[in-house]
Amino acid sequence: DAGITQSPRHKVTETGTPVTLRCHQTENHRYMYWYRQDPGHGLRLIHYSYGVKDTDKGEVSDGYSVSRSKTEDFLLTLESATSSQTSVYFCAISEAGQGNTGELFFGEGSRLTVL
Amino acid sequence: RKEVEQDPGPFNVPEGATVAFNCTYSNSASQSFFWYRQDCRKEPKLLMSVYSSGNEDGRFTAQLNRASQYISLLIRDSKLSDSATYLCVVTLYNFNKFYFGSGTKLNVKP
Numbered sequence: 001d002a003g004i005t006q007s008p009r010h011k012v013t014e015t016g017t018p019v020t021l022r023c024h025q026t027e028n029h030r031y032m033y034w035y036r037q038d039p040g041h042g043l044r045l046i047h048y049s050y051g052v053k054d055t056d057k058g059e060v061s062d063g064y065s066v067s068r069s070k071t072e073d074f075l076l077t078l079e080s081a082t083s084s085q086t087s088v089y090f091c092a093i094s095e096a097g098q099g100n101t102g103e104l105f106f107g108e109g110s111r112l113t114v115l
Numbered sequence: 116r117k118e119v120e121q122d123p124g125p126f127n128v129p130e131g132a133t134v135a136f137n138c139t140y141s142n143s144a145s146q147s148f149f150w151y152r153q154d155c156r157k158e159p160k161l162l163m164s165v166y167s168s169g170n171e172d173g174r175f176t177a178q179l180n181r182a183s184q185y186i187s188l189l190i191r192d193s194k195l196s197d198s199a200t201y202l203c204v205v206t207l208y209n210f211n212k213f214y215f216g217s218g219t220k221l222n223v224k225p
Contacts, residue, residue, distance in 0.1 A: 023212075033213070040123075041204070042202065042215045042216055042217030043159070045216075048212065090158060099161035103149075104151075104159075104204075104213055106158035108125070108157075108158055109158055111134070
């Protein structure tokens with residue numbers, strides 16, 4: 001299994017509080033992603049990174065920010081959590097370049113509940 | 116409009132049955148195609164890539180129809196362990212962005 005860990009795995013917080021989810025990889029993969037998964041919507045891309053300090057928005061980026069100061073870490077921040085951000089958040093990594101399979105490797109997910 | 120659309124199911128089939136899932140994608144520029152499998156409360160994992168010529172991996176066969184913009188997955192001789200949600204995935208232009216369908220749930224019954 002790919003070396004990718006997410007923390008925290010479970011969190012309950014209140015509306016209006018800031019929340020940061022951390023994704024850590026040991027594979028030295030260039031690309032890192034944050035997805036959220038909700039019933040009926042499947043996995044939706046929030047933000048992704050294609051290198052240190054290089055990030056871009058996904059489909060559902062409003063209310064979220066990210067940072068990548070090191071290859072191995074990708075942080076997702078909810079500046080002021082809302083109940084609509086209650087979800088399961090998955091981090092994923094991928095390598096790019098000639099010959100790669102394009103496979104995404106996922107972390108185990110972080111379950112966030114905003115009350 | 117969603118990039119990738121799938122029938123959510125569930126598909127309830129007996130062991131040994133053959134079952135097929137379809138998936139449609141909206142962007143003709145989609146470049147790469149995959150099927151992922153997700154077990155309940157677990158992370159998705161790659162099942163197989165989908166190539167233009169079609170490809171097979173044991174009991175699983177994937178096909179791509181670029182003209183009609185759909186992808187299919189055929190599972191033969193279903194096992195109880197095949198029970199899971201199957202996610203259709205496409206990428207655009209390069210491997211930067213992966214777009215997921217909402218998944219098709221399969222229940223294989225004894």
